[in-house]
Amino acid sequence: MALPTMTTEAEGLSPAPTESVEERAVRATLACVARHGLAKTTFDDVAREAGCARATLYRYFGGKRQLVRITVAREAARIAVSIRDAADAEATFEDAVVAMFVRAARELREHEALQFLFAFEPEVVLPHVTFDAGNRFLVGAGAAISPALTRFLPAERVERAGEWLARVALAHALSPAGPIDLTDEAEIRALVRDLVLPGLLRPEPTT
Amino acid sequence: MQVEPRERVLAATYACVARFGMGKTTVEDVVKESGVSRASIYRLFPGGKDQLLRETVGWEMNRFFSRLAEAVYDAPDFASLLQEGLVFAHRAIQEHDVLRKVLETEPERLLPLITVEQHRVLDFITAFLLPYLEREERAGRVRPGVDLESAAQYVARLVLSLIGSPGRWDMDDPEQVRLLVRDELLGGILR
Numbered sequence: 001m002a003l004p005t006m007t008t009e010a011e012g013l014s015p016a017p018t019e020s021v022e023e024r025a026v027r028a029t030l031a032c033v034a035r036h037g038l039a040k041t042t043f044d045d046v047a048r049e050a051g052c053a054r055a056t057l058y059r060y061f062g063g064k065r066q067l068v069r070i071t072v073a074r075e076a077a078r079i080a081v082s083i084r085d086a087a088d089a090e091a092t093f094e095d096a097v098v099a100m101f102v103r104a105a106r107e108l109r110e111h112e113a114l115q116f117l118f119a120f121e122p123e124v125v126l127p128h129v130t131f132d133a134g135n136r137f138l139v140g141a142g143a144a145i146s147p148a149l150t151r152f153l154p155a156e157r158v159e160r161a162g163e164w165l166a167r168v169a170l171a172h173a174l175s176p177a178g179p180i181d182l183t184d185e186a187e188i189r190a191l192v193r194d195l196v197l198p199g200l201l202r203p204e205p206t207t
Numbered sequence: 208m209q210v211e212p213r214e215r216v217l218a219a220t221y222a223c224v225a226r227f228g229m230g231k232t233t234v235e236d237v238v239k240e241s242g243v244s245r246a247s248i249y250r251l252f253p254g255g256k257d258q259l260l261r262e263t264v265g266w267e268m269n270r271f272f273s274r275l276a277e278a279v280y281d282a283p284d285f286a287s288l289l290q291e292g293l294v295f296a297h298r299a300i301q302e303h304d305v306l307r308k309v310l311e312t313e314p315e316r317l318l319p320l321i322t323v324e325q326h327r328v329l330d331f332i333t334a335f336l337l338p339y340l341e342r343e344e345r346a347g348r349v350r351p352g353v354d355l356e357s358a359a360q361y362v363a364r365l366v367l368s369l370i371g372s373p374g375r376w377d378m379d380d381p382e383q384v385r386l387l388v389r390d391e392l393l394g395g396i397l398r
Contacts, residue, residue: 122322123315130318131310134372142374163374164391171368175325194353195361199394 021060022070024050029071034112037121043067079107080144087148096152097165097192098185100145104169105182129170141166153200161200168196213251215241220263225305229260229316264317265324271299272328276335285339285397289366289388290381296370297378325367332363340396348397358396365392
């Protein structure tokens with residue numbers, strides 16, 4: 001076996017004491033996908049990486065499909081919390097929304113498994129974020145970040161705003177070419193301040 | 208009327224994809240359908256089947272957005288242009304049988320190609336929208352300090368997103384589309 005596997009196996013053998021089997025399996029799945037992609041990652045690879053017996057892992061997950069589904073769900077929840085935390089640390093609506101975009105861009109950039117998939121197996125990711133599945137993704141992502149917006153918006157505008165912010169982020173992530181570079185905080189701020197926020201804050205017409 | 212061989216090959220590839228799907232379409236099928244020789248097809252598309260499929264996706268996206276532009280070009284103002292465009296495009300996507308079929312059966316082949324070709328569509332929509340924004344500016348309806356090019360880019364990107372995945376918005380409800388255009392799309396751009 002190649003050296004990287006040995007190193008990570010050693011990590012897998014001494015997990016943080018509080019880490020559950022599920023957490024270990026999720027971490028191992030991400031590590032395998034970051035290294036070999038999703039198609040080439042086997043249930044055995046993950047067991048080895050996690051330092052678990054195959055039978056143990058099987059009892060918990062019953063197969064690769066379920067393992068991947070749980071990994072995606074846990075990662076999505078973790079990233080949503082990270083984005084909400086970024087917003088919660090700010091005082092104004094503008095700063096909060098800028099912080100959310102900056103954090104989302106960083107989570108994406110630093111996510112080795114997702115970066116591998118975007119680069120080499122886009123067919124794995126795209127069916128979950130475009131067309132009909134895109135609707136579900138946007139509604140879900142919008143609902144996940146909405147709690148961070150309740151401080152700033154009337155209740156009836158919160159989910160609508162959450163979905164729009166998720167859409168702006170997704171639309172830029174899927175087609176990064178263009179004058180707006182979502183890794184540059186000044187450009188994110190200009191986008192948010194000039195184009196995104198005025199639409200979310202627009203008062204209901206009085207006439 | 209004489210049709211360019213290149214155009215004939217792309218139209219033929221599209222017809223083959225409609226009939227057999229992307230995976231099963233072969234260069235031989237395209238030779239038969241187009242009447243263009245195998246040698247000429249490889250001269251025009253040296254990448255063979257992969258290049259044919261990629262360029263055919265780009266070709267159909269081009270046709271789709273040209274039809275969209277034609278349907279809305281004489282709208283009276285920018286907001287109406289976007290409203291009409293969203294409604295038209297939403298219907299056209301629902302009624303696009305080939306797209307629907309391939310999305311259902313071979314999304315893993317189609318979606319990466321759509322994503323690769325997407326920047327062309329973005330440039331096309333941005334260039335199409337810009338003159339309408341300039342007209343709004345001359346009429347004094349653009350908010351002070353708005354950079355028209357960035358504004359056109361923003362609107363193009365989000366219109367493209369809304370056409371594929373409307374999310375919470377019901378594009379068959381004109382009142383919802385009006386609100387979406389007035390607030391989310393143009394709230395920062397028009398007065």
